[in-house]
Structure formats: C-alpha cells, structure tokens
Amino acid sequence: MSTLLARCEALLGQVFGYAGLRPAQREVLEALEQGRDVLAVMPTGSGKSLCYQLPALAADGGLTLVISPLQALMRDQVSALQRRGVRGVDFLNGLMSPDEQAACLAELTAGALKLLYVAPERFASTAFLRALEHNALHLVAIDEAHCISQWGHDFRPEYRELAPLLAKHPRALRLALTATATPRVREDIVRSLGLRSAHTAFSSADRPNLRLEVEPCAARQKEARILALAKEIDGPFIVYAGKRADAEDLAAALVGARHRAVAYHAGMPAERRLAVQDAFLAGERRIICATIAFGMGIDKPDVRAVIHHRHPAALEGYYQEAGRAGRDGEPARCILLAAEKDASLHRFFISNGFPTLEEHRRIYALLRQGVVPDQMEATDDELTPSKVKVALRTLEAAGFVIRDGWSYRTAVPAVPRPLDLSRHDAQRAHALTLLQHMVDYAQSADCLRARILRYFGEAPPARCGNCSVCLGRATTAPKKRRRRRASGPDCPDCEGPMRRRENKRGESFWGCKRYPLCRGTVDIPGDPDAALAR
Numbered sequence: 001m002s003t004l005l006a007r008c009e010a011l012l013g014q015v016f017g018y019a020g021l022r023p024a025q026r027e028v029l030e031a032l033e034q035g036r037d038v039l040a041v042m043p044t045g046s047g048k049s050l051c052y053q054l055p056a057l058a059a060d061g062g063l064t065l066v067i068s069p070l071q072a073l074m075r076d077q078v079s080a081l082q083r084r085g086v087r088g089v090d091f092l093n094g095l096m097s098p099d100e101q102a103a104c105l106a107e108l109t110a111g112a113l114k115l116l117y118v119a120p121e122r123f124a125s126t127a128f129l130r131a132l133e134h135n136a137l138h139l140v141a142i143d144e145a146h147c148i149s150q151w152g153h154d155f156r157p158e159y160r161e162l163a164p165l166l167a168k169h170p171r172a173l174r175l176a177l178t179a180t181a182t183p184r185v186r187e188d189i190v191r192s193l194g195l196r197s198a199h200t201a202f203s204s205a206d207r208p209n210l211r212l213e214v215e216p217c218a219a220r221q222k223e224a225r226i227l228a229l230a231k232e233i234d235g236p237f238i239v240y241a242g243k244r245a246d247a248e249d250l251a252a253a254l255v256g257a258r259h260r261a262v263a264y265h266a267g268m269p270a271e272r273r274l275a276v277q278d279a280f281l282a283g284e285r286r287i288i289c290a291t292i293a294f295g296m297g298i299d300k301p302d303v304r305a306v307i308h309h310r311h312p313a314a315l316e317g318y319y320q321e322a323g324r325a326g327r328d329g330e331p332a333r334c335i336l337l338a339a340e341k342d343a344s345l346h347r348f349f350i351s352n353g354f355p356t357l358e359e360h361r362r363i364y365a366l367l368r369q370g371v372v373p374d375q376m377e378a379t380d381d382e383l384t385p386s387k388v389k390v391a392l393r394t395l396e397a398a399g400f401v402i403r404d405g406w407s408y409r410t411a412v413p414a415v416p417r418p419l420d421l422s423r424h425d426a427q428r429a430h431a432l433t434l435l436q437h438m439v440d441y442a443q444s445a446d447c448l449r450a451r452i453l454r455y456f457g458e459a460p461p462a463r464c465g466n467c468s469v470c471l472g473r474a475t476t477a478p479k480k481r482r483r484r485r486a487s488g489p490d491c492p493d494c495e496g497p498m499r500r501r502e503n504k505r506g507e508s509f510w511g512c513k514r515y516p517l518c519r520g521t522v523d524i525p526g527d528p529d530a531a532l533a534r
Contacts, residue, residue, distance in 0.1 A: 004033040007058035015084050016050070024203040026049055027511035028175070032139070037174040037195035039145070041181050041371045042203040042325035045301075049070050049077060050179045052141035055087065056115040062138035063108075065172075066117045069144055069156065071095050072277060072298060074117035080299075081115075086212065090129065095270065097496070105131045120158045123165050137172035142193060145176035146316070149188035152428060159219065163194050179323065180205065180316045183457040205319070209326045210334050212467040214441070219336040219490070222309055225337060230259050230287065233333070235304030237288040240321055242310040242345055250309065251289040261287035264294045295321060301328035308336045311442050313346040314434035315455055318441070321529040338442040344492030346435050348520065352386035354428035355394075357421055359383065363391045364400060368410050380510075381501075382521070395425065491520035 005021075008029055014016045021029070024042050028051045031038045047367060056064035066410040072094050074091035081089045090113055092104050094115045107113050108131040120359060122128050142148075148159035174196075207373065217225050241247040246263040254261035262285045273293075279285045281300050292312070299456045306325040312318045318336070326332025355363075363383065366376050373392060376383050392408055395401045398419055401408045437455060444451050444469060448467035450460030454488045463470045491498050491512040499518065501511040 004055065004058060005029055008054040008524040011054055011057050012050070015081075015086060021213065022047055024201050027199075027201040029055065030174065031201065033175055034199075035173065036197045036199045037193075037321055038176070038199050038201055039186060039190055040175065040177045040201045040228070041186060042177070042179065043205050043207060044179045044320060045207075046179075046203050048143070048179070051177065052139060052175055053077075053081070053115065055139055056089075059114065059138055061136070063111075063113055063135040063139055064115045064139040064141065065132075065145060066141045067116060067120055067162065069119055069147065071119070072274075073143075076299060078117065088112060088114040089116070092122060093117075095120050095274075098287050108132065109134050115374070120156070120162060122433035123161065124319045137169045139173050139175060140166060140169065140297075141175045141177060141206060143177050145193070146181050146185050149181075149185045150185050151182075151480065155427075160192065160393035163192060177208060180320050180389050180456065182316070182455065193339045204452055204458060205230060205455075206449065206458070207323060207326065208464075209331050210322065210327055210466075212452070212464075213333060213335045213470055214323070214338050214444070214448065215335060217339060217517065219339045219341065222337050223250060224341070226250060226252060226309065228309060229305070229335065230257065230261075231352065235302060236283065236286050237298070237305035237307060238303060238321075238324060239287065239307045239309055240312075241289060242312075242342075244291055246309055247289045247291055251287075254287055254289070260285050261289060263507060264290040265290055266291065266293040292317070292321070295324050298324065299327075300324075302330075303327065303332065304330075305333040305335060306513065310342045311336055311348070311438055312432070313438065315432075315437045315441055315452065318438060319452055326469065334472055341492060343435060343439050345404060347432075348492050350428060350431045352384055352437070353390060354424060354431070355368065355387040357419065357425075359387055360391045360395065360419060363388055364395060367401060367408060372407055383481065388434045389466060394421070395419070415497070458531055 005026070007348065009021065009301055012021060024040065025047055029037050034056060038510065040048060040051055052064055071093045074093055076097060076240060078089050078091045090104050090107060092101060096104070104129060108116065111134055113135070116168050118128070142162065147156040148162070149155060165174070173447065174193060176193055176195065178189070216223070239250055241250060244267050247265050249264045251261045251263035262276050262279065264273060267274070276285070276288065277294070277298070279366065280288045281298070294463060303325045308321070322334035325334055325432045337428055359382070360382055363376060366379055371379055373388050376388050392401060396408070400410065400412055400419065402411045441448065441451055447461070447463050447470050449464035450462070454461040465471070487509060490496065497513050498510040499513050500508060502508055509521055
C-alpha cells in the first residue's frame with residue numbers, strides 16, 4: 001500500500017471512525033499519489049469531502065485550499081473536524097465577523113493552517129492573496145466544479161477566474177469535485193481548470209434506495225397534497241419551493257396542521273437561516289420548506305423524503321436536491337408534484353435573464369432619449385427591471401454605455417456597431433434545452449431512473465422497479481378540455497388570471513391582471529420556446 005493510502009486509511013479510522021475507503025475515494029487518492037490532477041464525479045452522500053480532507057491531514061506540510069461557494073458546508077465541516085480534535089483547519093467567508101476574518105488571515109500568514117475553506121470570490125481580496133503567499137500549496141480542491149461550465153445548471157462567472165490563479169501555483173495538485181455532470185460538462189471542467197494528466201474518478205449517479213416519483217398535481221392542489229404526504233412520511237423531509245413566498249406559505253400551512261415545520265430562503269437574515277438550519281439538523285423541526293438556497297453541503301443522513309412543489313429549471317439541479325434524501329442508504333422518496341404550467345415560471349426567468357437583441361436596442365434607444373433605467377418599464381411595458389439590468393450590464397461590457405454613478409449614459413454614436421450576443425444567445429438556448437430535459441422527465445412514460453442515468457451518460461436498466469413508472473403509477477395526468485376563459489390563462493408567476501394585451505408594435509400577449517404588482521407575461525404567437533430563442 002502506498003504511503004499516502006496507508007496514512008489516509010489510518011486517519012479514516014482514527015479521526016472519522018470509518019472502516020475503509022470506498023472504491024471511488026481510493027481511486028482519487030491513488031491518482032493524487034501518482035501526481036495527477038483529478039476530476040471526481042461522485043453523487044451526493046458518496047464521501048467527496050474525505051477526498052481532500054484525508055490528503056490534507058496526511059500531508060507532511062503545506063496547505064490544502066478548498067474552494068467552495070457553500071458557506072454552510074465550510075462552517076459545518078470545519079466544526080466537525082474541530083470536534084474530532086483536528087487542529088489547523090479554518091474557513092474564511094462572509095459568515096465570520098471582521099475579527100474572526102482577521103484572526104484567520106493571521107493564521108494563514110503564519111503558515112499555521114493545513115486546511116482552509118474559501119469562496120471563489122475571496123481571490124479578489126488583496127489581503128487574502130498576500131496571506132496566501134506565505135504558504136506552499138500542495139492541493140487545491142475545487143468543490144461544486146460544475147459551476148465553472150457555462151453548459152452546467154449553475155454557471156458562476158467567478159469560477160472562470162480560477163484558472164489563471166491556479167497557474168500561479170504550478171506545483172499544487174488540483175482536485176475538481178462535483179455530484180452531477182453530463183459528459184459535456186465534465187470535458188468543460190477539465191479544460192477550463194487546466195487539469196494536467198487528468199484522471200476522472202466516476203461514481204454512478206444511481207441511488208437504488210431512492211424511489212423516484214412523479215405525481216401529476218394541479219397548482220391549486222399542491223398544498224393539500226403536501227399536507228397529506230406529511231402524514232404519510234415517517235421521519236424528516238424537505239419541501240423545495242420555487243419562490244420564497246411559496247416556502248413561507250407551505251411552512252405556515254404545515255404548522256397550522258400541527259407539524260413541526262419551518263421556512264428557509266435567501267431573503268431571511270443570515271442569523272435566522274443558521275438557526276433554522278441547525279434546528280432541522282438537530283431534529284427540532286421535522287420539515288423544512290425551502291428554496292434552492294438550502295441544502296448544498298448539508299449532512300443530514302436520515303432525510304426520508306424530498307418533495308418538489310415545482311420542478312427546477314434543470315435535471316441536474318433536481319437530482320442534486322432529490323439526492324439529499326436517504327444519505328444513510330435506507331429507503332427514501334423523491335416526489336415531484338408536476339403541473340403542466342410549472343415550466344412557465346422558468347421560461348419567464350430565462351426571458352428576463354437573457355434579453356433579446358431587439359430588447360437591447362430598445363433599451364439603448366431609450367437611454368439616448370434621456371429615459372433613466374428606473375422609468376424604462378413605464379415607457380415600454382415589455383421591459384422588466386431584470387431585463388433592463390441585464391441588458392445594461394451587457395451594453396456596458398461591450399462599451400455601448402458608461403456607468404455614471406447610479407445610472408448610465410450612452411457612449412457611442414446614434415448608429416452603433418453591431419452588438420455581438422452570440423454567447424449570450426447560446427446560453428439562453430442552452431437554458432431552454434436544460435429546461436426541456438426537466439419537462440421531459442416530469443412527463444416521462446419511461447423508467448425515471450433510466451432517464452436520469454441516460455442523461456448523465458450512463459447505461460440505464462430496462463426497468464428499475466423503484467420509480468412511479470415501473471411501479472405502475474401514471475406520471476402524466478389526462479388532459480382535460482377547457483373552455484377558453486375571457487380572463488385568459490393563469491399567470492405563470494402568481495397563478496392569478498391574465499388578460500390579453502398589446503405592445504406598441506401591435507403584438508398580442510397575455511399580461512397578469514395584477515400588473516404592476518405582478519409582472520407575469522406570456523407570448524401568444526407561436527411556440528414559447530421559439531419565441532424566447534429568436
């Protein structure tokens with residue numbers, strides 16, 4: 001047995017109390033022992049954190065730097081290591097007070113740390129970079145590595161800045177880790193991070209103990225169905241909601257039905273979020289109703305179910321969230337309450353996040369006319385605040401406008417050069433493709449487990465015997481013929497009634513009756529996907 005493996009095996013029992021390494025963990029450590037960079041694709045609950053914690057503790061010297069966007073994970077893992085008697089470990093993020101950050105930087109400057117967790121944004125800090133110079137990096141672990149890929153479900157531009165920073169430490173080994181990644185995303189991670197002689201340690205995404213269920217459920221019936229499931233499920237569970245208001249409403253309904261439930265979302269103060277999270281982990285609250293702000297890096301093995309009130313925008317995100325159930329290996333349920341119009345909210349967000357070329361032109365023209373950004377929506381009712389904000393950032397990056405204090409002014413003549421939105425349009429089209437994969441899963445008449453494994457590039461079983469399709473439960477509700485209502489369809493945002501409206505070019509669309517309190521909008525002409533992609 002190699003020296004690294006021998007030390008890691010000993011630490012595994014002494015510090016963590018485990019009998020032996022799992023095959024994928026051993027594969028990662030063997031590749032690192034050979035001096036190779038590694039991409040580890042290992043599903044939730046497979047022990048990814050040990051792949052960098054063990055080498056950090058087993059090293060004779062030097063620093064292991066863990067780069068992660070998950071502040072809760074940093075705090076929890078450092079606390080767990082310290083409770084086990086490990087010294088020389090710390091984290092550096094916004095959850096810490098200024099005094100705590102200063103103390104951590106002092107330890108880093110003194111070379112007293114063997115394991116440090118930081119967020120990717122920390123590399124913009126001069127004080128951090130200066131303290132880092134006093135250390136010899138022997139391993140850099142990039143957690144949630146799919147965030148570096150624009151073809152993933154959670155692209156974060158700050159991850160793109162890591163490659164040149166890593167190049168300044170050529171002797172440090174690089175370990176990229178992610179729970180879910182398609183073949184295309186895996187290739188992008190290796191290329192973008194500059195992994196050298198890269199070895200890919202791949203664990204199957206299959207979690208046989210999870211029962212995958214899709215249950216047709218009209219939007220107005222979802223709350224009642226979740227209340228019924230709360231009586232069926234024996235043990236703690238998570239309800240994922242698409243909006244903060246939904247999380248709060250569902251938690252209130254469950255508390256009203258005498259369940260120990262609580263809400264969690266990014267709009268809550270940090271102290272309150274930590275208190276809610278700790279109460280759920282300690283078993284003081286059985287049910288947590290949360291947005292996607294909750295769960296990444298949370299180690300609660302006995303979650304017996306994950307219920308999705310509305311499906312996410314991508315299958316990667318769905319499976320990552322669903323995978324927080326049953327981490328103890330015991331049976332658990334992953335229940336998706338599916339309504340045909342669930343995708344409308346995501347199409348609305350995609351539309352806001354990726355304004356069209358024509359919308360960029362209209363925003364630029366309004367700016368030239370002296371209309372300030374806050375008034376553009378009143379001038380052109382198709383321009384939401386989100387569209388204006390995104391478009392102005394794009395125009396600024398391309399040199400068409402200049403930020404002037406809190407506002408903007410134009411920077412080029414009346415007939416500007418062509419604006420290149422090819423990358424922008426490719427990302428919008430990709431977001432719609434990811435959404436369509438999620439919709440296909442929600443409407444699938446084939447084995448759900450097979451569909452997920454096929455999506456992640458694995459050979460699927462013919463039938464898994466543990467999903468709602470294989471168990472004979474229909475995943476698609478019969479379509480009912482509805483009479484066209486004068487008030488129009490339901491709003492994709494607030495689910496209230498909509499009415500027919502026209503823009504200045506005479507094009508028709510459905511607009512929420514509660515406008516401007518609610519800004520839900522749906523194109524009428526043609527296919528919604530085609531309308532967004534044009």
